[in-house]
Amino acid sequence: MSLDAIPIHVVPPGEPGLTGNAPPLLRELLEMVRRLLATGEASAIDLSALPLTPADLDWLRDKLGAGEISVTLQANGESTLNETACPGVWWVMHHNEQGAVTSQFIEVAFVPDLVKAHPQDVEIGSGYLELLVSDL
Amino acid sequence: MQGPLIDTLARRGVTRRTFLKYCATLASMMALPPTAGRAMAEAMSAARRPSVIWLPFQECTGCTESITRSHSPTIEGMIFDMISLDYQETLMAAAGHQAEEALHTAMKDNAGKYLLIVDGSIPLGQDGAYSCIGGRSNVDILKEAAQGAAAVIAVGSCASFGGIPKANPNPTGAVSVSDLVKDKPIVNIPGCPPIPVVMTGVLAHYLTFGSLPELDDKGRPKSFYGDTIHDRCYRRPFYDQGKFAKTFDDEGARQGWCLFELGCKGPVTHNACATVKWNGGTSWPVESGHGCLGCSEPDFWDGGSFYKALSAPADPLKFAAVAAVVGAGAGVAVSVANRVKKSAAKATHETTTLADLEK
Ligand code: SF4
Numbered sequence: 001m002s003l004d005a006i007p008i009h010v011v012p013p014g015e016p017g018l019t020g021n022a023p024p025l026l027r028e029l030l031e032m033v034r035r036l037l038a039t040g041e042a043s044a045i046d047l048s049a050l051p052l053t054p055a056d057l058d059w060l061r062d063k064l065g066a067g068e069i070s071v072t073l074q075a076n077g078e079s080t081l082n083e084t085a086c087p088g089v090w091w092v093m094h095h096n097e098q099g100a101v102t103s104q105f106i107e108v109a110f111v112p113d114l115v116k117a118h119p120q121d122v123e124i125g126s127g128y129l130e131l132l133v134s135d136l
Numbered sequence: 137m138q139g140p141l142i143d144t145l146a147r148r149g150v151t152r153r154t155f156l157k158y159c160a161t162l163a164s165m166m167a168l169p170p171t172a173g174r175a176m177a178e179a180m181s182a183a184r185r186p187s188v189i190w191l192p193f194q195e196c197t198g199c200t201e202s203i204t205r206s207h208s209p210t211i212e213g214m215i216f217d218m219i220s221l222d223y224q225e226t227l228m229a230a231a232g233h234q235a236e237e238a239l240h241t242a243m244k245d246n247a248g249k250y251l252l253i254v255d256g257s258i259p260l261g262q263d264g265a266y267s268c269i270g271g272r273s274n275v276d277i278l279k280e281a282a283q284g285a286a287a288v289i290a291v292g293s294c295a296s297f298g299g300i301p302k303a304n305p306n307p308t309g310a311v312s313v314s315d316l317v318k319d320k321p322i323v324n325i326p327g328c329p330p331i332p333v334v335m336t337g338v339l340a341h342y343l344t345f346g347s348l349p350e351l352d353d354k355g356r357p358k359s360f361y362g363d364t365i366h367d368r369c370y371r372r373p374f375y376d377q378g379k380f381a382k383t384f385d386d387e388g389a390r391q392g393w394c395l396f397e398l399g400c401k402g403p404v405t406h407n408a409c410a411t412v413k414w415n416g417g418t419s420w421p422v423e424s425g426h427g428c429l430g431c432s433e434p435d436f437w438d439g440g441s442f443y444k445a446l447s448a449p450a451d452p453l454k455f456a457a458v459a460a461v462v463g464a465g466a467g468v469a470v471s472v473a474n475r476v477k478k479s480a481a482k483a484t485h486e487t488t489t490l491a492d493l494e495k
């Protein structure tokens with residue numbers, strides 16, 4: 001029997017709407033971007049830790065817009081790291097294998113850490129390349 | 137299994153990015169600043185395995201099941217593997233005298249440094265004879281093992297508060313770890329059973345920062361037990377609108393309304409079910425249509441019927457006011473919003489305990 005056979009329809013209790021918690025985040029982002037430019041220091045806002053409604057998140061995403069780069073990472077479920085219309089501001093979403101959002105951040109960085117290859121991993125890659133070359 | 141954790145994970149097909157992603161989410165769940173995820177990943181991937189001794193007392197093994205059994209090998213499971221679990225009766229291959237010897241060797245070699253995990257309550261009746269291992273009572277073993285421990289982690293409601301063995305009339309005279317151990321730091325991870333990630337979170341915190349996380353007045357990590365179920369329940373808007381299911385099969389139940397009148401103990405229960413959920417984030421009791429039983433609070437079994445509504449707090453307006461305060465806090469200082477919210481929630485809820493339940 002599939003779950004659909006159980007007649008429970010959860011009705012969303014009306015759009016909770018905007019709480020006014022999103023606009024201050026834009027100000028905070030501005031500070032973070034300025035800091036990135038001045039010192040090169042990357043930073044992030046943890047969106048799941050804040051009392052934001054879906055409407056707030058939509059508003060924020062809409063304001064920040066979409067940029068040129070979107071990165072998809074397949075690691076224990078999909079993660080997306082999308083640059084917004086403000087270069088250096090990335091909307092980062094982590095999903096688990098079931099597709100549920102496990103955490104959500106706005107990252108301010110030239111390149112998000114997760115995208116960069118780690119030197120130790122590069123070393124492993126170089127070992128593999130050496131192997132390929134030695135087989136030539 | 138030796139060497140840094142990252143190598144162990146790599147051997148099991150877990151990439152560095154998977155681990156970084158996991159740590160970012162864990163840090164977020166633990167209400168640590170976003171940058172902590174990276175620090176955690178770095179510290180943990182290089183961490184040395186701490187010696188852990190796990191003593192099971194008057195328990196049902198449900199807590200061990202919760203943490204070690206999942207459908208697929210989870211990172212939780214692997215972090216659990218990274219500790220040097222020197223004694224765990226359910227999982228260890230050794231038995232009898234061999235097992236007891238392993239326990240004593242671990243205690244001697246790592247004196248003052250090992251983490252002691254306890255699940256189950258400790259019976260004091262009949263000089264502790266109700267539960268013995270290798271001819272020694274639980275209370276004796278606990279006292280000996282606690283002496284050399286760096287800290288004690290009480291896993292599950294039984295070890296934390298006495299749990300079901302302690303339920304009225306408590307035939308074995310069961311008590312909690314903190315009733316007996318007074319001179320060591322103790323972390324309580326209650327729940328019947330506790331959520332696996334809470335346990336990983338405490339271990340991760342210990343491995344990363346070399347210290348235990350911040351605790352509430354009942355010895356529970358604030359990051360997971362700081363909010364009530366009700367604070368974070370997705371049915372909360374129905375509560376605020378006064379829409380309650382009256383029976384488990386009425387129209388309200390079908391519409392997914394609040395389960396308060398069906399006995400939900402969410403308003404007085406501090407746990408992370410509403411956000412972390414169960415079974416790899418699949419669902420949780422309230423989402424499955426049943427009220428919260430209050431399993432992570434002391435004496436939840438004696439709190440009256442699971443199906444009788446809480447007598448207090450019953451004023452939806454009071455909660456709406458808290459929600460407004462939360463909003464204001466977030467507007468002022470976003471980075472501390474979570475903590476502001478938590479303390480606001482704490483201040484409002486701490487006056488109502490399970491003892492206030494209608495008997
Ligand atoms: S009473 Fe229970 S079901 Fe209702 S909002 Fe609170 S936690 Fe959710």
Ligand code: SF4
Binds near residue numbers: 327328405422427
């Ligand atoms: S919903 Fe309540 S009773 Fe159920 S596991 Fe969570 S805290 Fe325990």
